[in-house]
Amino acid sequence: MAARRRTPAKADPAAEHERELLRTMLRIRRFEEACAELYSATKIRGFLHLYVGEEAVATGVMSVLEPDDAVVSTYREHGHALARGVPMDALMAEMFGRQTGCSRGRGGSMHLFHADTRFVGGNAIVGGGLPLAVGLGLADHLAGRPRVTACFFGEGAAAEGEFHESLNLAALWHLPVLFVCENNRYAMGTSLAHEHARTDIALRASSYGMAAWAVDGMDVRAVEESARQAVEAIRHGGGPHFLEVRTYRFRAHSMYDPDRYRPKAEVAEEKTHDPVTALAELMTSEGRLTDRQLATLEKEVAAEIAAAVEHAEQAPLEPVEDLTRFVHSDRTPAEVT
Amino acid sequence: MAARRRTPAKADPAAEHERELLRTMLRIRRFEEACAELYSATKIRGFLHLYVGEEAVATGVMSVLEPDDAVVSTYREHGHALARGVPMDALMAEMFGRQTGCSRGRGGSMHLFHADTRFVGGNAIVGGGLPLAVGLGLADHLAGRPRVTACFFGEGAAAEGEFHESLNLAALWHLPVLFVCENNRYAMGTSLAHEHARTDIALRASSYGMAAWAVDGMDVRAVEESARQAVEAIRHGGGPHFLEVRTYRFRAHSMYDPDRYRPKAEVAEEKTHDPVTALAELMTSEGRLTDRQLATLEKEVAAEIAAAVEHAEQAPLEPVEDLTRFVHSDRTPAEVT
Amino acid sequence: MTATMVKTTYREALREAIREALQRDERVFLMGEDVGAYGGCFGVSLGLLEDFGPERIRDTPLSESAFVGAGIGAAIGGLRPIVEVMTVNFSLLALDQIMNTAASLQHMSGGQYAVPLVIRMTTGAGRQLAAQHSHSLEGWYAHIPGLRIVTPATLEDARGMLWTALEDPDPVLVFEHGSLYNLAGEIAADAGPVDLDHAAVRRPGDDLTLITYGGTLGRTLEAAEELAGAGVSAEVVDLRTLRPLDDATYLGSVTRTHRAVIVDEGWRSGSLSAELSARITEQAFYDLDAPVERVCTEEVPIPYAQHLEEEALPQVRDIVAAAHRTLGEQP
Amino acid sequence: MTATMVKTTYREALREAIREALQRDERVFLMGEDVGAYGGCFGVSLGLLEDFGPERIRDTPLSESAFVGAGIGAAIGGLRPIVEVMTVNFSLLALDQIMNTAASLQHMSGGQYAVPLVIRMTTGAGRQLAAQHSHSLEGWYAHIPGLRIVTPATLEDARGMLWTALEDPDPVLVFEHGSLYNLAGEIAADAGPVDLDHAAVRRPGDDLTLITYGGTLGRTLEAAEELAGAGVSAEVVDLRTLRPLDDATYLGSVTRTHRAVIVDEGWRSGSLSAELSARITEQAFYDLDAPVERVCTEEVPIPYAQHLEEEALPQVRDIVAAAHRTLGEQP
Numbered sequence A, B: 001m002a003a004r005r006r007t008p009a010k011a012d013p014a015a016e017h018e019r020e021l022l023r024t025m026l027r028i029r030r031f032e033e034a035c036a037e038l039y040s041a042t043k044i045r046g047f048l049h050l051y052v053g054e055e056a057v058a059t060g061v062m063s064v065l066e067p068d069d070a071v072v073s074t075y076r077e078h079g080h081a082l083a084r085g086v087p088m089d090a091l092m093a094e095m096f097g098r099q100t101g102c103s104r105g106r107g108g109s110m111h112l113f114h115a116d117t118r119f120v121g122g123n124a125i126v127g128g129g130l131p132l133a134v135g136l137g138l139a140d141h142l143a144g145r146p147r148v149t150a151c152f153f154g155e156g157a158a159a160e161g162e163f164h165e166s167l168n169l170a171a172l173w174h175l176p177v178l179f180v181c182e183n184n185r186y187a188m189g190t191s192l193a194h195e196h197a198r199t200d201i202a203l204r205a206s207s208y209g210m211a212a213w214a215v216d217g218m219d220v221r222a223v224e225e226s227a228r229q230a231v232e233a234i235r236h237g238g239g240p241h242f243l244e245v246r247t248y249r250f251r252a253h254s255m256y257d258p259d260r261y262r263p264k265a266e267v268a269e270e271k272t273h274d275p276v277t278a279l280a281e282l283m284t285s286e287g288r289l290t291d292r293q294l295a296t297l298e299k300e301v302a303a304e305i306a307a308a309v310e311h312a313e314q315a316p317l318e319p320v321e322d323l324t325r326f327v328h329s330d331r332t333p334a335e336v337t
Numbered sequence C, D: 001m002t003a004t005m006v007k008t009t010y011r012e013a014l015r016e017a018i019r020e021a022l023q024r025d026e027r028v029f030l031m032g033e034d035v036g037a038y039g040g041c042f043g044v045s046l047g048l049l050e051d052f053g054p055e056r057i058r059d060t061p062l063s064e065s066a067f068v069g070a071g072i073g074a075a076i077g078g079l080r081p082i083v084e085v086m087t088v089n090f091s092l093l094a095l096d097q098i099m100n101t102a103a104s105l106q107h108m109s110g111g112q113y114a115v116p117l118v119i120r121m122t123t124g125a126g127r128q129l130a131a132q133h134s135h136s137l138e139g140w141y142a143h144i145p146g147l148r149i150v151t152p153a154t155l156e157d158a159r160g161m162l163w164t165a166l167e168d169p170d171p172v173l174v175f176e177h178g179s180l181y182n183l184a185g186e187i188a189a190d191a192g193p194v195d196l197d198h199a200a201v202r203r204p205g206d207d208l209t210l211i212t213y214g215g216t217l218g219r220t221l222e223a224a225e226e227l228a229g230a231g232v233s234a235e236v237v238d239l240r241t242l243r244p245l246d247d248a249t250y251l252g253s254v255t256r257t258h259r260a261v262i263v264d265e266g267w268r269s270g271s272l273s274a275e276l277s278a279r280i281t282e283q284a285f286y287d288l289d290a291p292v293e294r295v296c297t298e299e300v301p302i303p304y305a306q307h308l309e310e311e312a313l314p315q316v317r318d319i320v321a322a323a324h325r326t327l328g329e330q331p
């Protein structure tokens, strides 16, 4: 790109914010790449679903949430957790199945939880998180709290009965829920056109009477702007909102997936819309990011990941004697909130 | 009404057909009334859901089906069964739990089945019949048979996840299914506005990409005309169609229901749109039905019902030794079609 | 000083328990199909909508998976929902939420998210409701780690189990047998919460132990009475809580009587009765004077016709016959 | 004359069975999530789309209830569907259809509608897939009247059970343990349909009977080998079909050995092992020299961490220890 270079304005809060978006996306990208390697090295096991290519979605949406808001996610949730602020150490330790993992090693990649940031997991039943989000919204509604619950799921989940039931409930009861459908055009190997008779998911959502629109999921600023509008409306009593975020996963569905069902050319073409590169290039071209700044960012992220891996390697295992701990509460009901 | 009376034209096939519609509706109405009495007399037990007020729906739709078509119904299915041609004797015997009942006494009011007329039951799980209908349509589609499967369900069922999943499948695979939503505005005691965030069910259905419209369910001729158009289109490869038939049940949800949730005035007002009376009055006023013909019809129907009750009273019980018969097939797979 | 007794029914006792919970704790609300305007499909919540309003007596659409899941979410969000699933038959539509979310969340999250949720549902057959409305699946639920399963069989338990269940930080499922709602009798005017940890000996006896719960307690007590007439002293244990099982009570009884008959309305193969039989064998094998007997439902989708349904379900005569078999006698 | 043997895997054997069925009967088709373009989530149907086309190798949306229900409808409509539900974990979403329609339709309709449907699904833990992907619920399904439940544990059964299941006029559920897909070995080149009525003695022995099925057969055989080293001769029975249970085979064995250990990957309370234990007590009580032992999974949502998962699941050492207990020995 042959754009003019300007000296980045250090004190420009908008640019500062943009760099934070970039940092978040980079943290996700590099974390996922590290996970893939660690999986091959058999440090991480089970199913592993990476978010590479979809970083702008989590980053844009989380950026507008308040600490008191809640997030409900899926099995492809590393990016959500990172963007939400779950510490990377706790995430990596969880992948390693360690006691210091954010789910004490019991959840693994698909079941990340973090009460401090109201990150209500990591649900590996496709569509299973939607009712939960409705319930969190109901609790806020009944308690009169101006909170928002953001619920992430794929376009494949939109074919499940729970999608329909949950959207209807949320709309019927006017609950403060932000539904974020990450439309990456595939549910495992099944393409959008084989999943849905009508592929316009936002239109479907709006048929329940909630505000719903589609947004370019490869443009983090567009995602953020849409999310901001939606979250503000929800917080001010506007009822549930729905974002269909058009994105693409650059890697296979999971580490098990040989990715046979997508044309190579399609994947290659989509990779030219890389959301991380796109933002970096835009900022650079418009003079809000220098090569040195980017290099520093990369270095900081790499260091954070290296530290997280180091932490995970060293972290203790949960004692086997505690296997059945947490099947029931250690706590009394008064302590449960 | 002060309409001109003409001598009914005996040989007029349209009038003849109209009288058959009237006969079917009357058979249903009187059958249901008899069931209510027999329930009070403890001859019929279990749950009993009557179809009084909704006769025009079953009558109009079944009128345009072919013998080879299939019908999937609910627990409120006496009317569907009668209109489809299931013999009244077999129906009444089933209510009595007798061996000659259409389900050999095992099903009762909620589980009427009749293979000869391809009446595939009587399903008491709300929404449970929709996937079945999709499957029957799939079988016809794969076998290349120009058959239609008509699937009846209430507007309450439209909130269940299976509604969404089934409509999507049928539309995605372009299957020959006629969905008939009997919108009687209540699911037990829950009114339409408490069931659905958006109460336009036909609009929801059309969001799956199938032809869908609403029709006055108190006007049997309108129902029939709509069903005819839909069935013809389906049979000629038009894919699934959806009718939202606006109707009302004149009686409580079931014999257990004290009907506390509806304003008395609403019920009274709706009863002024009685589909049976409406057709009879229209025909009379337009000279296609004489009082004598109507009286004869009533007498014939009464006799048929009396005979059915008499049959049921006399019919044998299934021997208790046969309790576990039909848990598995008596037949070999080759005999199963 | 005897407590003042008042007349009530199982249905009313349940209703008063819900009312009390709504009054005591503003986080409590009731949600389910037709709990409001209709008054509950079996009339349990009749009148509560008028007293507590539609936010706390919340009618739901027909969406079992979503509203049960919403109950879970609301519990995590700080409320104390009582979710009514009309009957256990329809709970299959919500089973994924119950098993994969409600029961698992706490463990999966390493102890971060407890789910203080109560789910009530009707269970059982006996009213000619046929195959799809007659399941007894509480035994299945008792298989799921993370849940507590209770089965009130008496007026006291109908009145007292709910509050204790709401105090449990973890999900509790309450199974109400459909044939019990009209059960009438007297309870103490100040009847309140009861423990959920112990089985109860409903009738003491020495010759054998009859173990049951929920809807079959009545028939089991009848059988014990009939056995008494034949000179056989049967102890009747009401399990009350199916998960976790209170092994001490029924095993204590069997160790003393040396004979056990389990009465369970589930289909025989794979019913809770199998687990009880296995545990008795494992823990009291050398105390047994006869093989454990099971009286269960025939393995058939429950038929509508009265004579067939009756034949399918455990009857007093079946219990009496099984008791005599353990005693090596012809009845 | 010995049959020609060919190398295969459990996965390939399943695939060849599906291929054969598609070739033999044009009413047969395969339907489920990702059976086509993806090749099956565990690669079982890889290549079949290319050979049989998208009408017969039918990818479905994520809609477990609807496509399982559609399978039922298609079966009634004259076809012979093989419906693949990716894993038993997701089958909860279709359980209503399986129980209330597939299993009940024939009886409810007085014999008019049989449902000749085969449903395949993966079951079991052991691959660090955590709580929501590690259920062993085949024991639940074995509770449902009207179903047949089979659990191929060998290459022969993987190759042979499908056709027999398709010939059954009633619904058959096939549970494939996830740890078996890579099982490799040789089978006869002309291996074909096998019976579904009998359990199999996989290793003869005299001192005690080890009863198992599916994914735990391998570890049970290992345990038997280890026991042999300690001078204990263990007979290993593979149940093969969980409903209806072939009582004759395992009871015959127990009657001879007088001791039984059941190995079952289900959570202990309410698992199939309980039913087996109960039946052994009921039918072979006086032949038993020791209480029946059960080796099952700990009652915990399966955790991700390897050491915890391993601790939760039945291991060879647990089986050996249980065997020694029945013999009154310290291992």
Ligand SMILES: Cc1ncc(C[n+]2csc(CCOP(=O)(O)OP(=O)(O)O)c2C)c(N)n1
Binding pocket: A076, A124, A125, A126, A127, A153, A154, A155, A156, A157, A158, A182, A184, A186, A187, A188, A253, D033, D062, D086, D090, D093
């Ligand atoms: C109920 C259920 N069915 C099937 C699966 C297996 N599965 C896991 S992810 C997935 C695809 C989901 O696609 P989508 O919702 O679009 O999310 P994406 O993976 O594309 O992010 C499937 C079929 C599951 N986990 N849960």
Ligand SMILES: Cc1ncc(C[n+]2csc(CCOP(=O)(O)OP(=O)(O)O)c2C)c(N)n1
Binding pocket: B076, B124, B125, B126, B127, B153, B154, B155, B156, B157, B158, B182, B184, B186, B187, B188, B253, C033, C062, C064, C086, C090, C093
């Ligand atoms: C899955 C399920 N949930 C709940 C019920 C209980 N129930 C039976 S009929 C009914 C209302 C159904 O309403 P609708 O679909 O509108 O049909 P209608 O009775 O009005 O004809 C309910 C809640 C059921 N049978 N199945």
Ligand SMILES: [Mg+2]
Binding pocket: A154, A155, A156, A182, A183, A184, A185, A186, A187, A188
């Ligand atoms: Mg997707």
Ligand SMILES: [Mg+2]
Binding pocket: B154, B155, B156, B182, B183, B184, B185, B186, B187, B188
């Ligand atoms: Mg209705």
